[in-house]
Amino acid sequence: MPRSLPSSLPTMQDIARLAGVSPATVDRVLHRRPGVRHATVHRVMKAAAELDYLPQAELYAAMTPPPMRLLFILPTRSSQFLHMLGEWVRHSQEHWAPFNVSCRVASVESFDPDALAHMLLRRGRQCDGVAFMALEAPKVRDAVAELAERGIPSVTLVSDLTHSRRSAYVGLDNRAAGRTAAQLIARFVGPSRSAKIALIAGSLSYRAHEEREAGFLSLFAEQYPHMRVLGLREGYDDTQANYRQTIALLKEHPDLAAIYNIGSGAEGIGQALKERRRQHEVVFIGHGLTPDTRALLIDGGMDAIINQTPLTTLLNSIRIFNNLREHRTVLSGVEATRMDVIFRENLP
16 A cells, blocks of 8 residues: 555655655755765655645755765966866856756966875865876876765866876877877878978977977888987976977077977967078977967968867866766767867868
8 A cells, every 4th residue: 555645734754754765864865965875865865845844936946966076287387278277277168057056167287296185185185176287297196086086076188197096088199299209290291201300399398298399200100201300398388498409409400490389388489480581491390279379370380280179178077077976888979089189271
């Protein structure tokens, strides 16, 4: 026989009896406190609905979990791509509202693994998930592992972290990106020509930059061994540092044929090439479509840009955190990060 419902106004004890749980569990569910399994929440809410304990709108609100608190940690001396990503996080709530998340941005000193590890632990403990651009360092791995022990997942952006407990990586296949840049330069310069090629990176403490360099060098070694790739220089993603590195390269190698900018700060390289009247002679390939690199493309000071879109990067990160919350496969519904090669003629 079906259970009879009480004729008087229902109480939490009535809901507990009907749901087969304790009154304390009912209290946690109705006040949206953590620590209750999803199936138990639904059982309690079903019982509350049968007893007309709350108006339907309030029941739906109580069944909706609080927004997942996500933190995006981005370096202070960041590329314009990362700046644009931060702006999307701050100002585009409507794009991720269906995922029931609340996103924040925190800044950390660039190229400082101690500061990054400290930020991960200090701010990460207050969140439900952390996305960040990784630096290859034991302290950063340890911080990610400690967060994982606390049940707080992390996602690496743009640059991954080897042998770590991060949940997923969102970004380009950076080795393939480096090989793509090498192929573009070889074709622009002329594959039969013996030429000098320069590399400027942000820092090899970013795995992304290390992998781009490795991919770049591997393709030249395999297909264009007659071309000379000069030793890599680090500009730390700084416009003025890249300017100085480029001026030094042009003085030391007046026959320089091409530059691959692995990181950001492209405008510094463009400025140096323009000052030396070499902007239409030296092939220049870089990363990230931003207002500055767009201007360089239009002016002819830059030949091609390898790009990934900030919004896709952000949405893929949020989808991953949502999958983890819902106990789905981590990459379910997550698009592979697309590598776009942009020239002046196909500017979006």
